[in-house]
Amino acid sequence: MSSSAAASGTAEETKTLVNDFSVEIATVNGSGSQTANSVLMRTIFQMGVPVSGKNLFPSNIAGLPTWFQIRANAKGYVARKHDIDLMICMNPETAKEDVAKLPSGALVIYDEPLKLNELRQDLVFYPVPFQKLVTASCPEPKLHKLVKNMIYVGVAGQSLGLDMEEVKKAISKQLNGKAKAIEINQAAVQAGFEWSAANMPAQTRLKIVRDDKTKGQIIIDGNAACALGAMFAGVQVLAWYPITPASSLSESLIDYADEYRKDPATGKSTFAHVQMEDELASAGAVLGAGWAGARSMTTTSGPGISLMSEMIGLGYFTEIPGVFFNVARTGPSTGLPTRTMQGDVEICAKCSHGDTFHINLYPGNMQECFDFAYMSFDLAERFQTPIFVVTDLDLGMQNWASQPFKYPEGKFDRGKVLGQKELEEIKDWGRYKDVDGDGIPYRTLPGTPGGKGAYFTRGSGHNPMAQYSEKPEDYKQLVDRLRAKYDTAKAWVPKPIVEDTGSKRGILAFGSSDPAVKEARDRMKAEAGMDTSYLRLRALPFTAEVDAFLTSMDAIYVVEQNRDAQMLALLREFYPQFAMKFKSVLHYNGQALDAQTILDQITAFEK
Amino acid sequence: MTTTAPSAPTNKLGMTKQDYVGSKSTLCAGCGHDSITAQLINAAFESNLEAHMVGKYSGIGCSSKTPAYFFNQAWGFNSVHGRMPAVATGASLANRKLINIGVSGDGDSMSIGIGQLVHMIRRNVPIIYIIEDNGVYGLTKGQFSATADLGSVLKHGSVNELPPIDPCTLAIELGCGFVARSFSGDPKQLNAILKAAMAFNGTCIIDVISPCVTFNNHDDSTKSYKNAKDHDFPLHELGFVQYSELENVEIPAGEAKVVTFPDGSKVSFRAMKEDHDPTDRFGTLKLLHEGIEKGEFLTGLLYVNTAKPTIHDTTHIVDTPLVHLDQAALKPGPEALAECMDALT
Numbered sequence: 001m002s003s004s005a006a007a008s009g010t011a012e013e014t015k016t017l018v019n020d021f022s023v024e025i026a027t028v029n030g031s032g033s034q035t036a037n038s039v040l041m042r043t044i045f046q047m048g049v050p051v052s053g054k055n056l057f058p059s060n061i062a063g064l065p066t067w068f069q070i071r072a073n074a075k076g077y078v079a080r081k082h083d084i085d086l087m088i089c090m091n092p093e094t095a096k097e098d099v100a101k102l103p104s105g106a107l108v109i110y111d112e113p114l115k116l117n118e119l120r121q122d123l124v125f126y127p128v129p130f131q132k133l134v135t136a137s138c139p140e141p142k143l144h145k146l147v148k149n150m151i152y153v154g155v156a157g158q159s160l161g162l163d164m165e166e167v168k169k170a171i172s173k174q175l176n177g178k179a180k181a182i183e184i185n186q187a188a189v190q191a192g193f194e195w196s197a198a199n200m201p202a203q204t205r206l207k208i209v210r211d212d213k214t215k216g217q218i219i220i221d222g223n224a225a226c227a228l229g230a231m232f233a234g235v236q237v238l239a240w241y242p243i244t245p246a247s248s249l250s251e252s253l254i255d256y257a258d259e260y261r262k263d264p265a266t267g268k269s270t271f272a273h274v275q276m277e278d279e280l281a282s283a284g285a286v287l288g289a290g291w292a293g294a295r296s297m298t299t300t301s302g303p304g305i306s307l308m309s310e311m312i313g314l315g316y317f318t319e320i321p322g323v324f325f326n327v328a329r330t331g332p333s334t335g336l337p338t339r340t341m342q343g344d345v346e347i348c349a350k351c352s353h354g355d356t357f358h359i360n361l362y363p364g365n366m367q368e369c370f371d372f373a374y375m376s377f378d379l380a381e382r383f384q385t386p387i388f389v390v391t392d393l394d395l396g397m398q399n400w401a402s403q404p405f406k407y408p409e410g411k412f413d414r415g416k417v418l419g420q421k422e423l424e425e426i427k428d429w430g431r432y433k434d435v436d437g438d439g440i441p442y443r444t445l446p447g448t449p450g451g452k453g454a455y456f457t458r459g460s461g462h463n464p465m466a467q468y469s470e471k472p473e474d475y476k477q478l479v480d481r482l483r484a485k486y487d488t489a490k491a492w493v494p495k496p497i498v499e500d501t502g503s504k505r506g507i508l509a510f511g512s513s514d515p516a517v518k519e520a521r522d523r524m525k526a527e528a529g530m531d532t533s534y535l536r537l538r539a540l541p542f543t544a545e546v547d548a549f550l551t552s553m554d555a556i557y558v559v560e561q562n563r564d565a566q567m568l569a570l571l572r573e574f575y576p577q578f579a580m581k582f583k584s585v586l587h588y589n590g591q592a593l594d595a596q597t598i599l600d601q602i603t604a605f606e607k
Numbered sequence: 608m609t610t611t612a613p614s615a616p617t618n619k620l621g622m623t624k625q626d627y628v629g630s631k632s633t634l635c636a637g638c639g640h641d642s643i644t645a646q647l648i649n650a651a652f653e654s655n656l657e658a659h660m661v662g663k664y665s666g667i668g669c670s671s672k673t674p675a676y677f678f679n680q681a682w683g684f685n686s687v688h689g690r691m692p693a694v695a696t697g698a699s700l701a702n703r704k705l706i707n708i709g710v711s712g713d714g715d716s717m718s719i720g721i722g723q724l725v726h727m728i729r730r731n732v733p734i735i736y737i738i739e740d741n742g743v744y745g746l747t748k749g750q751f752s753a754t755a756d757l758g759s760v761l762k763h764g765s766v767n768e769l770p771p772i773d774p775c776t777l778a779i780e781l782g783c784g785f786v787a788r789s790f791s792g793d794p795k796q797l798n799a800i801l802k803a804a805m806a807f808n809g810t811c812i813i814d815v816i817s818p819c820v821t822f823n824n825h826d827d828s829t830k831s832y833k834n835a836k837d838h839d840f841p842l843h844e845l846g847f848v849q850y851s852e853l854e855n856v857e858i859p860a861g862e863a864k865v866v867t868f869p870d871g872s873k874v875s876f877r878a879m880k881e882d883h884d885p886t887d888r889f890g891t892l893k894l895l896h897e898g899i900e901k902g903e904f905l906t907g908l909l910y911v912n913t914a915k916p917t918i919h920d921t922t923h924i925v926d927t928p929l930v931h932l933d934q935a936a937l938k939p940g941p942e943a944l945a946e947c948m949d950a951l952t
Contacts, residue, residue: 269923270936276696277726292698293702295937296697446702446705447682447928454658454681
C-alpha cells in the first residue's frame with residue numbers, strides 16, 4: 001500500500017462491505033474495456049450476487065473518456081449507487097477528476113505512472129505497474145492496449161475475492177468461445193491476479209462472497225429484451241433508422257429473427273426489415289405495413305419521434321396499427337445522445353398536431369420489456385392505432401439481471417378485421433362506424449376478394465363511411481370517438497403495480513426509476529421510520545387503479561427523470577382535482593437515477 | 608359484380624369499364640390530371656387488372672386527390688405530403704402481391720418527397736409511380752415547383768430563376784428499371800405506357816406533363832397545353848402486348864425493337880424521331896440531356912431494365928405474402944425462447 005491514508009481510516013471506513021459496494025472503472029473509449037468490465041460484472045453475477053452494470057460512454061468511437069459502474073448488492077438494490085467505493089483509474093486524462101469525486105475512504109487502483117496517491121490523503125491507493133505486466137504476459141505488442149484492461153480484472157478480482165474459475169468462465173462466455181482470444185485474455189487476468197497476490201497489500205474493506213441470489217438468472221439489456229418480445233409477437237415488418245440508444249433494439253431483432261424466423265424449407269424470412277432513409281420514412285413504412293395487415297414496428301429515440309410525429313398523427317387519425325419503440329435519451333436536440341432521460345413522456349403521450357392521445361407502455365424491468373413488447377402488437381391491432389413502448393437508455397442499453405422470461409402463451413389478438421365471408425354477411429359496413437360502442441371500428445385489408453370492403457384512407461376529414469367530409473358534425477363525432485377509443489384502452493393496458501402500506505404518503509414512478517425508488521423507500525423506512533405507499537405506473541391511459549391510488553393518498557411524490565415534470569403535467573391534466581397533492585421529485589443530469597437523490601428530495605419536502 | 612347495363616363490354620375478369628371508375632373528380636374542368644385518370648381506368652380495364660389487389664397511394668396536392676377518382680374497388684391511401692413512397696414500401700413488404708399505384712405531383716415528388724422517391728427507386732419497390740407534372744403548386748394556388756423550367760412565367764408574372772429537376776434523368780441515374788415520360792394530351796401513348804407498367808415488376812417512374820388550366824396554362828408557361836403540344840417529341844410508337852394476348856397479336860419482325868417482360872408481356876418500340884435503344888442507359892441519358900438543351904421534351908418509354916432485383920428479393924422474404932402467414936409461421940415455440948434464455952445465463 002502506497003498511502004499513509006490507510007492508517008487514518010475511521011472505524012466506519014474500515015468496516016468490511018460484503019456484497020454491497022460499487023466499482024467505477026475509468027477508461028478510454030474504444031480501448032476494449034467493455035469486455036473487461038463485462039467480465040468483472042458477470043463474475044460477480046456468477047458468484048450469486050445481485051449486480052448491475054452501467055456503461056457511461058461518450059458519443060464517440062474511440063479516444064474520449066468512458067466509465068463503467070458496477071454495483072453489487074446482496075439485497076438486490078441495483079440502481080446506480082451515489083458514491084463509488086472502488087475506483088479503477090486507467091485514463092490519464094480523467095484520473096485527477098476521478099479521484100477528486102470519491103468519498104473519503106474509497107479505494108483506488110491506478111496505473112502507477114499516474115502518481116495519483118499524491119492527490120488525496122483520505123483514500124487508499126494501490127498503484128499497479130500495468131505496462132510491465134502487459135509486456136510480460138502478452139507477446140503481441142498490437143494487443144497490449146486491449147490486454148491492459150484484462151490485467152485490472154485480475155488485480156481487482158484478486159483483491160475483492162473473486163473466484164478465478166468464475167472469471168475464466170465469464171471470459172469464455174463474453175468472448176463467445178473464441179479460443180485464441182480467450183487464451184490471451186485469461187493469461188492477462190492470471191498475470192494481474194498473481195501480481196496482486198504477491199505484491200498488493202490485502203484489503204478487507206470490499207469483498208465479494210459467494211451467494212445464491214442470481215441462480216438461474218440471465219443477463220440482458222432492455223433493447224434485446226424488447227427485440228425478443230417483438231420477435232415472439234410475430235412482427236412482420238421492421239422499418240428503422242439508426243439512432244443511439246435505440247439501434248441495438250433493431251439489430252438484436254434482426255439477429256434473433258435470422259435465427260428463428262426463417263422458413264426451414266426455403267431459408268427465406270417471415271420477417272422483413274429495411275433500414276430506411278430517415279425516421280420520416282420509417283414511420284411511413286410502419287403505417288403502410290400496418291394498413292396492409294402486417295405487424296409492423298420501428299425503433300427510435302426522441303429526435304426520431306419528432307420527425308415521425310406527422311406520420312404518427314396520420315396513423316392516429318386514420319386508425320392504423322403500428323408499434324413505436326422509443327428508447328429515450330437526454331434531449332432536447334442532440335442533447336447527450338449517450339446518456340439517459342425520461343424526456344419524451346409528453347411527446348409520446350400526445351405526439352402530433354391537433355388533439356391526440358396515444359397508448360403508451362412503460363416497462364420497468366427486463367421481463368416487462370419482453371412482455372410489453374409482445375403485448376404492444378396485440379394492443380396496436382386491437383385499437384388500430386400507433387402504440388408507444390417507452391424505455392430509456394438506462395433500461396435499453398445497460399446490463400440487467402433478470403429471471404428468464406416466461407413464454408407468452410396464447411393466440412395473437414389481431415383485432416377487428418373483416419374478411420371476405422364476414423363482409424358478405426354485413427349490409428352496410430363502414431370503416432369508421434362505431435358498431436360496438438367501444439370506439440373501435442372494423443377494418444378490412446387490401447387484397448380482400450369479393451368486391452366489398454375497399455375503402456379510402458385519408459388524413460383529411462372523413463365520415464363513418466370513410467368518405468371525405470368537412471362537415472362540423474362528422475369531424476366532432478370522429479375525434480370524440482377516438483377519445484372514447486382511448487378510454488376503452490384503460491381496461492386493456494397493463495395495470496400499475498401498487499404497494500399500499502397503509503401510509504398516505506404515496507410515491508408514483510415509472511420505467512427505469514423503479515430500482516432507485518425501491519431502495520429509497522426501504523432506506524427512508526429504515527433510516528427515518530418514514531413509511532410510503534408506491535404506485536409504479538406501467539401505461540397510458542391512466543387506469544382505474546391510478547384513480548384509486550391518487551384518491552386515497554394525502555401526498556403524492558411523482559418521481560421522474562426530466563426537468564419539466566412531464567408525467568406530473570399529464571397527471572395534472574387528467575386529475576386537476578388532485579393538483580395540490582402532487583410534489584415533484586426530479587432528476588435530470590444524464591446519469592441514471594439513484595436512491596439518494598429521491599431520498600434527499602422527499603426528506604426536504606417532509607421537513 | 609357488374610354494376611352497369613348488361614350490354615356493356617366486359618374484360619377477361621368479367622368487369623366492365625365502369626367497375627374501374629371512382630368518385631367524381633373535384634379538380635378544375637379541363638385539368639390534365641383527369642385525362643391521366645381516364646387512361647388509368649382504360650389501361651386497367653384492358654389489362655384485366657384485379658382491382659381488389661390494387662393499393663392506390665398518394666401524398667398531398669391536386670394530383671394526390673386523384674386516387675379517389677379511379678378504382679372504387681381498390682384500397683386507397685392518401686398519406687402526408689411527399690411521403691407516399693414509404694407508405695407504399697411498407698404495404699408492399701406486408702403483401703408482396705399487391706399491385707401498387709402511386710399518384711404524385713411535381714411538388715410532392717420533386718421537393719418535399721424527393722428523398723423518399725429516391726430511396727424507393729433505389730430499393731426497387733414494385734409500384735407504378737405517376738408524377739402529374741404541371742410545374743406549379745395548384746392546391747396552394749400557384750407557387751413554382753422544382754420542375755418549373757428556367758425562365759418560366761407564372762400567371763401573375765413572377766419568373767422562375769432556378770433550374771428544373773428532371774424526374775426522368777434522375778430516375779435513370781438512380782437505376783430505375785422503367786422510366787417513361789408522356790403528356791396528358793396524348794392518350795394513346797399514355798395508355799400504352801400504363802399497360803406496360805402494369806406488366807412490369809419493379810418501380811415504374813412515369814412523368815406525365817399535365818397542364819394546370821388555372822395557374823399555369825398561359826402562353827409564357829412551358830407546362831401549358833400549347834407549349835407541351837409544340838415541344839412534345841415522341842421517341843417511338845409504343846406497342847404493348849400482354850402475355851395473355853400474345854397468341855392473337857403478332858409483332859412484325861425487324862420493324863421494331865421488342866422488350867420482353869418477366870411475365871412474358873412484350874413491348875415494341877417503333878422509332879419515330881430517331882433510333883433510340885430503350886435498354887441503353889447511357890444512350891438514353893445522353894438523348895434526354897440533348898433534348899433538354901434544345902427545349903424539347905422527349906416522350907415514350909425512355910428506359911427499360913427488367914433484370915433488377917426488387918425489394919422482395921433484397922429483403923429475402925418468403926414468397927407467400929407476409930400478411931397471409933398465420934401465428935404458427937410467425938411465433939417461434941417455447942423451445943426457441945428457452946434456447947435464447949440459455950444463451951444469456
